[in-house]
Amino acid sequence: MLKKFFQDLFLCFCLVFFLFIAVEAEKLGNFRDDLTLKIFNEKCGIEMMTQLLYQKYPGAQPGNNPAFHELEEFTAEYTSRRKSDSRNLSRISSGELKIIPIVFHIIHQNGEENISDEQVLSALQVLNEDFRDNNPNRANLVVDFQGLEGDAMMQFALPTLDPDGNPTTGIERIYDPNFEYGDDFLMQETYNWPRDMYLNIYIVKHAHSDGYAAYSFYPSAVNSRPELDGVVLSHWACGTTGTALWSHYRVIAHEVGHWANLIHTWGDKYAVNNSKACRTDDLVDDTPNCIGLKGSDPQAGPDGCNTEYESCTSLDMIQNHMDYSFCPIVFTLGQCVRMEACMNFHVSDRDYIWTYENLVDVGLAE
Numbered sequence: 001m002l003k004k005f006f007q008d009l010f011l012c013f014c015l016v017f018f019l020f021i022a023v024e025a026e027k028l029g030n031f032r033d034d035l036t037l038k039i040f041n042e043k044c045g046i047e048m049m050t051q052l053l054y055q056k057y058p059g060a061q062p063g064n065n066p067a068f069h070e071l072e073e074f075t076a077e078y079t080s081r082r083k084s085d086s087r088n089l090s091r092i093s094s095g096e097l098k099i100i101p102i103v104f105h106i107i108h109q110n111g112e113e114n115i116s117d118e119q120v121l122s123a124l125q126v127l128n129e130d131f132r133d134n135n136p137n138r139a140n141l142v143v144d145f146q147g148l149e150g151d152a153m154m155q156f157a158l159p160t161l162d163p164d165g166n167p168t169t170g171i172e173r174i175y176d177p178n179f180e181y182g183d184d185f186l187m188q189e190t191y192n193w194p195r196d197m198y199l200n201i202y203i204v205k206h207a208h209s210d211g212y213a214a215y216s217f218y219p220s221a222v223n224s225r226p227e228l229d230g231v232v233l234s235h236w237a238c239g240t241t242g243t244a245l246w247s248h249y250r251v252i253a254h255e256v257g258h259w260a261n262l263i264h265t266w267g268d269k270y271a272v273n274n275s276k277a278c279r280t281d282d283l284v285d286d287t288p289n290c291i292g293l294k295g296s297d298p299q300a301g302p303d304g305c306n307t308e309y310e311s312c313t314s315l316d317m318i319q320n321h322m323d324y325s326f327c328p329i330v331f332t333l334g335q336c337v338r339m340e341a342c343m344n345f346h347v348s349d350r351d352y353i354w355t356y357e358n359l360v361d362v363g364l365a366e
């Protein structure tokens with residue numbers, strides 16, 4: 001009798017335990033779903049963070065900052081020159097392949113934000129696939145846009161030497177309880193490596209306290225603030241494995257696009273999904289006018305992109321990396337030329353980071 005009692009007790013215990021596990025798993029699943037929904041409209045915080053930058057450093061504002069006009073004038077002239085170059089018609093951009101040293105600073109509190117090397121390397125792989133027109137879903141590019149895609153001829157590589165000439169893997173792990181959030185300028189000011197030598201990527205628990213998945217700045221905005229030049233990613237918006245969310249696998253390409261002076265496909269005058277954006281432009285000729293985002297349904301999963309959406313009387317290029325959709329595949333050739341111009345101009349040292357001299361200094365060339 002006593003034995004039966006203990007057997008029943010044990011069974012009850014098991015039942016309660018498994019119920020507890022099921023409820024917790026459900027909660028975790030909901031949390032991840034909620035996170036995906038929360039960030040549906042908040043993939044990138046460049047606009048919010050740029051306003052913050054202007055408040056703190058008024059000299060960074062376009063009206064006070066000659067770098068904006070110098071870079072845009074150079075880009076317009078460079079683009080015009082490339083348009084008259086017959087090589088521009090080639091799918092493969094004719095620019096010289098640029099190797100860009102990239103360092104990942106993982107700022108962590110010993111939690112899941114201290115992501116694995118494997119996850120970091122998966123982000124690097126995404127970046128190199130997307131900047132060389134080699135996205136794994138490349139065959140799914142809608143017919144209307146085939147032939148517009150470009151190879152940015154930019155390849156990102158982990159350095160083997162740090163700024164002091166000491167060995168590095170290019171993945172730096174820093175325990176710091178002060179920076180759970182990446183929107184504290186002090187975080188970048190504390191941990192940046194020289195931006196003329198490395199593209200700084202920061203991986204944090206939360207890129208922004210309002211929930212933005214990631215952000216970076218345009219090169220002109222940080223021309224006089226080298227310590228704030230880089231990309232900040234939430235750990236779940238970095239790479240394709242570990243803690244990464246499927247909806248944000250390729251965010252790094254979007255943010256590095258900004259780093260190389262690309263604007264959202266709907267322009268930078270209005271927030272995403274504002275019909276007024278049909279009247280503004282991203283300063284690139286071959287990206288269709290649009291208001292962004294509408295063609296993507298996060299609840300429909302990875303196949304939820306509406307590639308037939310027209311927000312401004314023509315087909316949206318929802319598969320562009322500079323949209324907010326969950327199915328980015330390409331940069332256009334026009335965007336590649338815009339980035340190429342930026343990488344050939346002195347603003348924010350973009351014309352130095354890929355030089356042979358620098359590659360020697362970071363251990364990527366002899």
Ligand SMILES: [Zn+2]
Pocket residue numbers: 044045046254258264
């Ligand atoms: Zn963005």
